Amino acid sequence: MTASSEPILHHYPSSPFSEKIRLALGFKQLAWKSVIVPSIAPKPDVVALTGGYRRTPFLQIGADIYCDTALICDVLEHVQPEPVLYPPALKGAVRVFAQWADSTLFWTAMAYNLQPRGAAELFANLPPAAAQAFGADRKAMSAGMQRLRPADATAAYRSYLRRIAHMVEEHEFLFGAEPCVADFAAYHPLWFTRQCVPVMADIFKATPAVLEWMDRIAAIGHGRMEKFSSQDAITVAANAEPLPLVDDVFQDEHGIALGSRVAIAAESFGLEPTEGVLVAATRTRYTVARTDPRAGLLHVHFPRIGYTLTTTETKAP
Incomplete structure (x- = not known):
């Protein structure tokens, strides 16, 4: 190359x-x-x-x-x-799962993550103007989008975490012994909860298998x-x-x-x-x-x- x-x-x-x-x-x-x-x-x-x-x-x-x-x-x-992101026998399944994770799971997680407690931590070390500018920018980018209320997002996020836990209790990764595109798509909104707004990460307490799976994903690293x-x-x-x-x-x-x-x-x-x-x-x-x-x-x-x-x-x- x-x-x-x-x-x-x-x-x-x-x-x-x-x-x-x-x-x-x-x-x-x-x-x-x-x-x-x-x-x-x-x-x-x-x-x-x-x-x-x-x-x-x-x-x-x-x-x-x-x-x-x-x-x-x-x-x-x-x-x-x-190694493959799309295992040949599961191409359709992992693509459909990844699309769900990048849309439904992501927006649910972010509605949970950025309720007042999480937003306060995310912007704790920045001047108030920076938080206001970020909010205004994302509001402009999401004009017309329907947003979940925090209580609804919390309930849905808990349910989704339980479903992910059921999958990774059976396998090392979501669809088997090796990671695939579905793992990376499901991981990133959860990563934001754990790494960017850790004050919100208590939601993982009920699903320790999810945290173990996340540790396996994180260990992959970012390459060179x-x-x-x-x-x-x-x-x-x-x-x-x-x-x-x-x-x-x-x-x-x-x-x-x-x-x-x-x-x-x-x-x-x-x-x-x-x-x-x-x-x-x-x-x-x-x-x-x-x-x-x-x-x-x-x-x-x-x-x-x-x-x-x-x-x-x-x-x-």
């Missing part, structure tokens, strides 16, 4: 979804470069690469930008096929990480060309032709769109080409699930 093809993860330490990918990189025993991004807007160096998308993390390989951890896991599986600056990452992109589109079978569900100008945005949370030219729409992902004054020509990739594709072209009268 050359320096320009080495994975670059754009993340920040307390980002739970970033922890999911840091562990996946460790599981794959990959060397990777670490770019720390701001936790709130503005994020000019992020937007230079993504074109608008500002959820954390995203993965860069040269001039290719991969958004959403579900897609990033697919990319890591391609970059380093062994090298610190890298956002400007250096932009320079890597500017000096590279996007990878050839191998899986280029066009699957048209929208009546939008390749070569059209489009916008891709998340269905919920972080709705900032990325605009560009649609260069691929396969079974599993969208790819847009866009040019940035600093980063040059980029291909920005999104999974189909969880994202919307719309045209930005105006029809002739």
